[in-house]
Amino acid sequence: MLPTSWGLPRIEYLAQAQKLANAGYVVVSYNARGFWESGGYIEVAGPPDIADASEVIDWALAHTPADAEHIGMAGLSYGAGISLLAAAHDKRVKVVAAPSGWGDLIDSIYSGRTQHSQAAALLDGAGRITGRPSPELQEIFKNFFASNLAKEEEMIAWGKKRSPATYVDRLNAHGTAVMLANGWGDSIFPPNQYADFYEKLTGPKRLELRPGDHATTEATGLFGLPNDVWTDTRRWFDHHLKGTANGIDRERPVQLKSRTGGGFEGYPDWKSVTATRKKIALTSGTTIRANVDSGANGGIIFLSSVLDQVAQLPPIASMPLLPRRYAAVWQSEKYKEAQAVRGTAKLHTTVTATKESGTLVAYLYDVGPLGLGKLVSNAPYTFHGKTPGEPFGVDLELFSTAYDVPAGHRLALVVGGGG
Numbered sequence: 001m002l003p004t005s006w007g008l009p010r011i012e013y014l015a016q017a018q019k020l021a022n023a024g025y026v027v028v029s030y031n032a033r034g035f036w037e038s039g040g041y042i043e044v045a046g047p048p049d050i051a052d053a054s055e056v057i058d059w060a061l062a063h064t065p066a067d068a069e070h071i072g073m074a075g076l077s078y079g080a081g082i083s084l085l086a087a088a089h090d091k092r093v094k095v096v097a098a099p100s101g102w103g104d105l106i107d108s109i110y111s112g113r114t115q116h117s118q119a120a121a122l123l124d125g126a127g128r129i130t131g132r133p134s135p136e137l138q139e140i141f142k143n144f145f146a147s148n149l150a151k152e153e154e155m156i157a158w159g160k161k162r163s164p165a166t167y168v169d170r171l172n173a174h175g176t177a178v179m180l181a182n183g184w185g186d187s188i189f190p191p192n193q194y195a196d197f198y199e200k201l202t203g204p205k206r207l208e209l210r211p212g213d214h215a216t217t218e219a220t221g222l223f224g225l226p227n228d229v230w231t232d233t234r235r236w237f238d239h240h241l242k243g244t245a246n247g248i249d250r251e252r253p254v255q256l257k258s259r260t261g262g263g264f265e266g267y268p269d270w271k272s273v274t275a276t277r278k279k280i281a282l283t284s285g286t287t288i289r290a291n292v293d294s295g296a297n298g299g300i301i302f303l304s305s306v307l308d309q310v311a312q313l314p315p316i317a318s319m320p321l322l323p324r325r326y327a328a329v330w331q332s333e334k335y336k337e338a339q340a341v342r343g344t345a346k347l348h349t350t351v352t353a354t355k356e357s358g359t360l361v362a363y364l365y366d367v368g369p370l371g372l373g374k375l376v377s378n379a380p381y382t383f384h385g386k387t388p389g390e391p392f393g394v395d396l397e398l399f400s401t402a403y404d405v406p407a408g409h410r411l412a413l414v415v416g417g418g419g
Helices: 010-022 047-063 078-089 105-109 117-130 135-145 149-161 164-174 191-200 228-242 303-311
Strands: 071-074 093-099 177-183 205-210 254-257 264-267 316-318 327-331 339-343 346-352 358-367 372-383 391-397 401-405 410-418
Touching: 010 228, 047 078, 071 078, 071 228, 078 093, 078 164, 093 228, 105 117, 105 149, 105 191, 117 135, 135 149, 164 191, 177 191, 177 228, 191 205, 205 228, 346 410, 372 391, 372 401, 372 410
Parallel strands: 071 093, 093 177, 177 205, 205 254
Antiparallel strands: 254 264, 316 372, 327 410, 339 401, 346 391, 358 372, 358 410
């Protein structure tokens, strides 16, 4: 079964469906609820969407030669989330391949207690153009964009109901074989939440992370072109549904490709990716002003990550030219040997604010001899209810990545204030 992505019609998977059918699979693709000619309203992988998936399984078993003991689901983005949730609620789904999906919806678009406004606006706009958002969804977006703190707990509860991580115990009890894949620069569903979700799974599992943005690493496969994500999806299905001895079960389950080039690196688990840690001390006493663009930024949704994926051109900032009035800058020593940044960089610091609410963004850069920094990772952090003038601790995880810093370069941390 192949449920469609957000806003795309069911012809989305035509090329991959044909390949699967040619290999002997019965393939059913369907438009997700509320989009295009499908009935109902957009529920964002809510209970009605989960019920729809089970009904499609019932239909396929009644009208095709499908085998009830060998059912798999795969989908890109929205289809990935629906597939994971459906498998958690319907134990007939034995295998899932979920590229560019989410494990935790809130940690995807509200990480650091910060609205990922570009991503949410894109989803909202595409939903209105290609489908019919439910009244509940319209209210959620309204409160989200308005930063309505009175509705924060309600929004979080809404997101948790639509998060596969909430039902991970069911997936584990079912023994579902789960393959996850994502791009390091995914603008909608950052890799951190997928890695965390992967660690909670106890059944057969695989995690692939490679350079790219949301759904860009799988896009060529939708046109029938060679694509390693779809190739591995097929291998995952063949082994866990057909019993094919293709070796995918003997490979290291965590496969990473660095943004700076090279082949895949295999790890036994996610913890092993960050087994080696290095600490860089920050000097104290830095004061910055907020609400001003310092010149450090995470780039433009899709465009920046695609440029990085295709040409290794991430967002760039000049460290000497960043105005210290608006950006706090710390730099490491110049490294004599290349440094492999793998996994999740973390920032621990203390902040004293002049207002009870605010946002800061941390950026990690690879800085060359001329002082030009290439963005390695970043993440936002929003606080509320703080007493002005009183310090408080901040622990922030930057978005996970794989990046190789050349010899002779430095790492730089830049912190700027938001609105």
